[in-house]
Amino acid sequence: MYAIEVAKLTKIYGKGETAVTAIADATLQVKPGELVAILGPSGSGKTTLLTSIGLINEPTHGKVVIDGITVADERWLPGLDLKRLRREKLGFIFQAHNLIPFLTARENVMVALEINHLTKNEAKARADELLTSLNLGHRLDNYPSALSGGEAQRVAIARALANRPKVILADEPTAALDTENGKNVMALLKQLAVENRSAILVVTHDHRMVEGFDRIFTVSDGKIIGEKINGNTSTSQALA
């Protein structure tokens, strides 16, 4: 079973003369444990593809299936609890870390757990464990404003991972980081994909970062125009 299945996905912003087709007829599948990149120039529709999969943007046409649950077929299926699906199945990481400024590193992770009905103590234990495993054990009580860019991004990753999501969607997670920190974050994502068997979809236009991916989709003008498979991993070979 695929973790992400997208078939003939089209997203058109606006109507009539001002309508913009941001994604046209995109089809892709990602298996659990796969680390997949979406590459393309600015304005090509990468973020739109991600938000359409991430239950943030309602597709105009096409089908989206997350972890076996059909969430969109021409439109969002009625009766879906989108918030619940987002907190249980999906983890988000962005270019800007999007941490809540008035919560400490630990609390930023805890909040994702508490809204998913963990008790305070459970949430705290899990947050500490996650942050420590991301080498942030000494930063638990710092506010985001006191964290470096790399540290903040790792807290954001910890938050995205908190509820052990099947799918992690990352939009340029390394753009705000220097090469070294960027490489570390990529290595971390790779490790997570393997260890947690999460499907990780990473938008980037940073060609320095493409080495570690299992597969790379290239997007241009809203269309998926290419798919490159890094031959050295078993999962990608299976797909090929």
Add this chain to the structure above:
Amino acid sequence: MNLAIRDIRYHSGRFILTSIGLGLLLGVVMSMGGIYRGLFGDALAVLDATKGDIWVVQQDTNGPFAENSRIPEDIKYRIRAVPGVAEASPLSFQTIQIERLGKPFRFFLIGYDLNGFGGPPVIVAGRNIRQKHYEMVVAKAMKMAIGEKIHLGLHDYTVVGITGKVVSAGGDPAAYVSLADAQDIQFKKDNDAIRNDRERIGANLAGMQNISPGQAKFLQQNIAAITESTHTVNTIVARLAPGADLHGVQERISRWNHFRPISVEEQTKILTKGMIEKARMQLGLFRIILLVISGVIISLIIYTSTIDKIKVIATLKLIGSQNRVIIGMILQQSLLMGLIAYFVGYGLILLTYDKFPRRIVLEAQDLQGLFVIVMVICTISSFVGIRKALKVEPAEALGG
């Protein structure tokens, strides 16, 4: 984890300042409620202190507080004779304003029968009036010392005792003298006026042809005695015997035609409905305006702090927060602001209420009512912020 508190803790300055500002407003609202209760207490102070059952006043008047009333003192004998009346005692009231220590000095002078009732309810220092003349008991608020003398009418009066918080319906502190002294102060003419009056009466009588000089002399003395008489009082208060029928006694006195027997209940109504109703409405209006202003301020603050948090709210929605988490955060901040403001206001009023020029009476029931109103206002005020927050799209969390 409580997001509302975390947010406030992170930028506490603005929140605390706003809460204190609101607290000052609420303090004013509370003091106005207290002033109203104080007006109420003041209006009824003499009525309550006298502990009478029926106030006999001049016919067709709402005396002796709301309207002028003059009745002859000796009517007390007739009232005492009415079946059911246990005692009856005359009282005289007048407001006096003189100069003392270079400032206007205003008080409410009560004259009472030393053998009757209606005198000072308590003596907190010194002693009660013992001699029939020239002694005085004053309210604490007049800030006079025992032994101090003041000049009223034709004589000097010496302060012999201090009583507690007795005030007139207008809030002026009360002083007590004997009834005879009060009548002197109110009605006694000075010696020149008396001499002039006597001469005028004498001259008028002398001009009459058909009376003898002896008769004229007799008449002149009688007429002078009547015009110089000071035996007038403002009211006679009756206390009923246990089990006596109030309406029966009232009915009996009204049959005499020249007097109106007002029960305590009626007198209370005259004082509260008539004399302080306008003040009540005025204060009530101010309170409503201030509460509306508080509501507007809370709305504004909550709204701007929601605007500041759009990105946080979008992020929360993105990671799948339920609406109640977001509504809770905003509502709790609003309620907390109201709570802090309420207690700031309450603290303020507790520290200052005895320094107000008029009496402030804080009633638990009023304060509790205000608390509920403040919480309701906070809830309503948070709606604008909540509405805004619910419209935020999770997509707004993306990008810079």
